[in-house]
Amino acid sequence: MADVTITRTGLPAEAGQVSSLQRLMRRKSTIAFIMTLPLLLVIFTLVAYPAFYSLHLATLNKSMVRFVGLGNFEFLFGRETFWLVVYQSCLFAVTAVIFKAIIGFTVAHFVHNIPSKGQRKWRGMLLVPWVIPPAMSTLAWLWLFDPSYSAFNWLLAHVGVAPVSWTGNTHWARFSVILVNIWVGAPFFMIMYLAALKSVPEQLYEASEIDGANWWQRIWYITLPMMRNIISITALFSLIVTFANFDIVRVLTGGGPLDSTHLFATWAFRVGIESGDIPLGACVSLFMVPILAVAATLILRDIGKRGNEA
Amino acid sequence: MADTALATGAPTRALKYGSIAKDRRWALRLSYFFLTLFAIFFLMPPIYMFITSLKTSAEISAETNPWWVFNPTLANYIELLTQDTYLIFFRNSAMVSVIVVTISMLISVFAAFALARMRFWGSTLLATGVFLTYLIPETLLFIPLFKMMAMVRDATGIELMNNWWTMIILYPTLTVPFCTWIMIGYFASIPKELDEAALIDGATWIQTLTKIFIPVALPGIIAATIFAFTVSWAQFLYPLAFTTSTDQLVLPVGIITTLIKGDVFNWGQIMTGALLGAAPPLIIYAFLMDYYIAGLTAGATKG
Amino acid sequence: MSKRASKLSRRRFIANTALASTALIAAPYVRGANAAGKLSIGFWDHWVPGANDATKQLATEWAAKEKVDIQIDHITSQANKLRLTASAEAQAGAGHDILHFGSWWVNEMADKLEPVDDVMAALIKLNGAVNPTVRYLGQKDGKWMAVPATTGSQIKGPCSRIDLMKQHAGIDVQAMYPAGGPPKADNWTLETFLKAAEACHKGGHPFGIGLGVTADSSDTIGALFHAFGAALVDAKGNITAKSDPVRQSLDYYKQLMAFLPQDVSAWDDATNNKWLVAGKGAMIMNPPSAWAVAKRDAPKVAEQLWTHGFPSGPKGRFAPFTPTFWATWKFSKNKPAAKSLLAYLSQPAAVEKMVAASNGFDLPSFANMTELKTWAEEGPPKGTLYHYPNPHNHQILSVAATPAPHAIAVQIYTHGLMCKLAVRHFQGEAMEKTLDYAVKELEGYMRT
Incomplete structure (x- = not known):
């Protein structure tokens, strides 16, 4: 609950500091996003994408030029x-x-x-x-x-x-x-x-x-x-x-x-x-x-x- | 969590049950007996590997006691370790593993910190998603990846097939999710007062991570590192599917594809190769067993 | 015999023309075009220790003469490595200039290969004709797409224990296939073979004939199918599994399997070798690699080994022959040099060198190259390899699953379909049910 903490420390602050607080908040989420970005990249390009791509592959014919729908499953x-x-x-x-x-x-x-x-x-x-x-x-x-x-x-x-x-x-x-x-x-x-x-x-x-x-x-x-x-x-x-x-x-x-x-x-x-x-x-x-x-x-x-x- | 596994001192129960000491002694003997049986079962294959690695081909072919070495020789070891191809496998494996471990730890420590401490929109969902990713086996992904490599080649001209460094791109999918998961657990167990204090004192998030979290969570980092190393060292499917030339192979695939030569077999060398291939994880394990176990049980002791 | 006479004259012809032809074939391609340049070669990583040196030396020799920079790789065929390399290079449109191809891949990747009719025409003139199996595998639409490679090509005939065959089955394989002379094997039929298998089984040394999914197993059963005239698919691609010759073959196997080791359905290409080297069996179907290993590890066994011909069946005497190939890709940057090297590697001297370096394992596909010194002299026992290259054209060299179209035949071969059928039938499945299964599988192989 780190964010709660920060808001709390920010509470007694004067109105002028609110914008900088917001900036801090913004910066925090930006930093957090950058920190997780490599992880997201790995997961999306090398796990999630291939997983869905294999769904697509499964609907093609052997030479991968024709859509056969569920034909492969039927064959299996x-x-x-x-x-x-x-x-x-x-x-x-x-x-x-x-x-x-x-x-x-x-x-x-x-x-x-x-x-x-x-x-x-x-x-x-x-x-x-x-x-x-x-x-x-x-x-x-x-x-x-x-x-x-x-x-x-x-x-x-x-x-x-x-x-x-x-x-x-x-x-x-x-x-x-x-x-x-x-x-x-x-x-x-x-x-x-x-x-x-x-x-x-x-x-x-x-x-x-x-x-x-x-x-x-x-x-x-x-x-x-x-x-x-x-x-x-x-x-x-x-x-x-x-x-x-x-x-x-x-x-x-x-x-x-x-x-x-x-x-x-x-x-x-x-x-x-x-x-x-x-x-x-x-x-x-x-x-x-x-x-x-x-x-x-x-x-x-x-x-x-x-x-x-x- | 590290403590649970690191602590070797469970209470000595013999004292507490003094009144039924006889029972205990009996139970103890029984325990030792069965443990010995299981140890034999668990250790037999590596020991047999070692026995065979000391034999000449002639002795292996002879109808002698397979469990004993009559004319021990180091010829298999010498031959393998002076052979270029085997050393290349070793080098490839070492390079891949070290680089993958480094990348994985960089990615997962930062991501885990962000997910554990810097709660943001979707962070809980993402943390769960990371764990789910770990549950998608590589056996589901290798076929689409095979095709994707052709797509990358057609689009960019970069050849991903048959290159050992392609493994550096692929292996993090196997290590990063679990490492991140371990690290989230470790970071979550660090008292919030620590980083709150640091933030109030004006430390940046990065400083909080490097000055407080990383030192405190060091056992967890070591555990995750070992995990990443063992996974990269042992991976078999990706290199089998995606590398072909002898100079691009990593150890597990190299041993299985080049030492087993169709018709002509050389089991002394195969066993030597396998044993040497198993050595790095075994050595790491011998020295850092407690961290290794801490890593393995990381998810469990929390549950 | 007239055949012998003509052969002799042909051999004399070789001796006279060998030198001249080298120049004839090798010269025009390179010297005329760009002499220098680079060439990368992916040879097969040979099983026989030291045999890689022969290909390496020959290529280096050639390179020095033609002033070409060469890079040589030896790629193992284990775990399909060589095969995966070939398909990866075909897909990528980049790779070695010359690559070693397994028996079936030439046709599969023919559209990516450079035709080599010119090289083959010259080589056939020089070394003699090649048999229809080589043509079936190496040609596409009548055009040569690859040159048969000496390394890695093999005939997987019986390799028998002289002592055990005498002792249990009363057969003297050395008398039947005498070293240096034509075979006297008229009685060596499938019936004799079955009786011998039974006798050796009773004697505790069963024949080690695999029925797994690897090449050795498919090759053996393929030749026996041919001996019955059985084909699962005909040349036009029609499924002919439900035919009497197929039924006869499966019935024969059912009888034979009763005398084989229990676990043959799990054997791979190494299991039969180990079986023989360990002294457990009286016969396996294999090129001389098992004998070579025995020579190294179990010399007493090696002394009793004799490589000879296949038993004959109702439709003739067939032996499994798996020629492999060297080919150059269409996308190769240095085709003239590649063709020149292809020609160079099949010059009689080069062939002789490879055969010698492989202790007689390697097998040229050309008719005039079956009586080299190595085969006559290798031992012990001396002459054990004399009949390995089929010097008297005693048997028809065929490859399993022919005459089916390549795309189907290769799948019958690599999936070990004939073995699977034999095992199913042996395990008690009704013939028609087994054949139903065969039809279903074959339909699957015809997917496009």
Whole structure:
């Protein structure tokens, strides 16, 4: 409420100074505008404009010379691969986020449980997957999953299990892609939940202990309700990122086998850039919008809460 | 907010629950056990990268224990680090990241200050808009951007395709919104009395920002800087779609496109390249972990 | 045989005329026009270590002679880099003066390319004819738009393990394809192949034939489709997926896939190589790069490898051939120099140098260039590459998805459509349902 302050300081001033006050006001908004101008430029030219431009692109034919209206969408709806991609993107995002949340919560809980002087070390180790650029770490997974040299299969062979074709058949390939995503994303949940756990007042646990609550009841009646906001924001945020994921699938499976691991982003890349069908690629990626919009609205509600508190 | 994450000293609960010490000990052992399991899961790929990076191609092809190095060699490291192309990737990545971080921080600190303190018409709406922008993934934008580059070329003759510096134009879209958002949060937590006093004393807005806000919000600035750096260093889609020549590639794309050579594979080198590529963020993280975590949880602890 | 005789005489002809022709072809373009100037070249970044040096040396040699400033890039084809470079340059109307083109791109970007009929006419006279596949890919409306490149062109025939094929399938590949002599492969048919695949599968060393979406997979299945006379789209652009040869091919694959590793539908161009080098399989379909890697990393495996011809089917013996090209853009500022270099790079001496530098991997497209020293002598085992360049015209060199029009064929090829059909059918989808899917996809490829 900086402006209120200024008006207040200006109040006792004499009439002659009002104009200079107005000038100050004007100057303030001018300065503020100049300060935000670069931000606005970035957002409008490189985010907002392309976003709307892709709507336009989506209505053109392949060579981008003719307006075809909703023809591209019609064409997409008629293709089996498209519906496969819709199904996979949803399956991928929902499954990965659920497991990331569960693993993140569990790990955060364990870290929170141990004496505080050791926490930093564990937290440091457990956050490593999130720090490595995903394109790099996925290469390690790719090598771990290699059909001929898989180090996992080597271990499995020693306990008498037949080699798994990690990226080879539909189910395992989906499993692998989701696994890597969980591996990359779970530490983020862990760190968020840990921060939230620390903000739960200790007295609540003490009180419940006296009331004879067991650990499960403590989690269910104290921890989870106290963390509800963080859990939902983190999950929604992660849902967006996971849903729009590109790196992991691109490096690990390239969408195969039989397109069974393609997501919107990877398929749009294949169709739009690699097959030179830019309008169709734009159409494909536009299908991310409804889901993103829902998630964004929900996040926005929480952000609104934050705004009121701040 | 920084304090929450920076504070390592959570209350030691063992003392408080002295009466049920046995339970606690049991729970503690269980915690350590599971933490070890998770640590194995979380650290296995980077460790395996490291193991493989020390092997020769012959050892990788041999049917030996993949989890052990029998004849360790630094040949992969030496070969990569004396290879022009890899050093060019590294240089490109470093240049892009450093410049993008600088630009992002300049843009977002000023904008955040204006949005947090200099309330003006539409500023609240804009603040929300900034955050929403962050939620628009690059996977939605790369196709229109691809076409837009052709438009820019036709209109101005400036070739944006296949230039590493194009990344400097594009990456801020990924960093600026979130950095601004973090900084708005930090600035909002600074007591209003501070800047009010400064303004009454006749300080200009710029002075208020540089003399008061930036020093006080330094942890937040460091957090945002680290965030911007990691994002720029890791970005994969834009350079994959928009750069092609070997001398224009950044690390992630360079490693994946040049070290994996269709038919002939050299996994020792690929793993070395990936590990070295992951090194800068890992090193920064090792030294500034607390700021990093503060940045990550910036939105959360407020909520 | 008369064929051999004529070949010999042609070879003698080369020896006599090689020097003269160099001058003949190279001279008029440059010396007559502006001798100096600049030229930038984007060569393919070769997989075989050291092979880039050959192209670099040749271009430098030429430049020194013609007093042209050259700039050489070696661009990788991995992750479509080379392909994206080509389309970016085509769109921009600026870029390298000479660029390496993948098999299919010449036709796609033909309107941006400088015709090279003159260069090709001279080269064919010098080096012998080129087969219809090279013409299909390198010509547009009867005009040569590019010169077939020696580097990167390949025949992806079988590369077999001598020991394992003997042990499991009772087939002596060296006897069938003896080094230095014509093949004795009349019994090497698709039925024999299937039996061998079954035997090797039983013996624990299945054939490693990918059915993914990358080039190796498409090439193999493309040749087998041809062996049945199957085409998804005919030369006029009509969809012919619902035809008996296609059904036969898919049924054949259904039987074959039962004897392949389980995860072949996810294989890429490197997986089959690793499969062979790791000693897991008895055969893959690949140019000699797998053998070269084995020589480096697993010499014991390399000693047992033998590159040979494809099995024959009802409609003949087809082998997948993917010639690549060098071309110059219409917008190039120094076309005479570019053409001169294009000619220079296909002189017999230059070709021989590239083949040697790539350990026999590179493959000239000209009829008289199939019996170079490198292939006869590379080893161990000595002669392992003798049959790689198809020296006895034993098999028809074809490229997958022909005779469909280029714009459709390239999509069938790059989307791995034939592989997808084979996998779907193998996984139990009814034949007609698979073919329905094929028709739907093909209609998509015909979008304009």
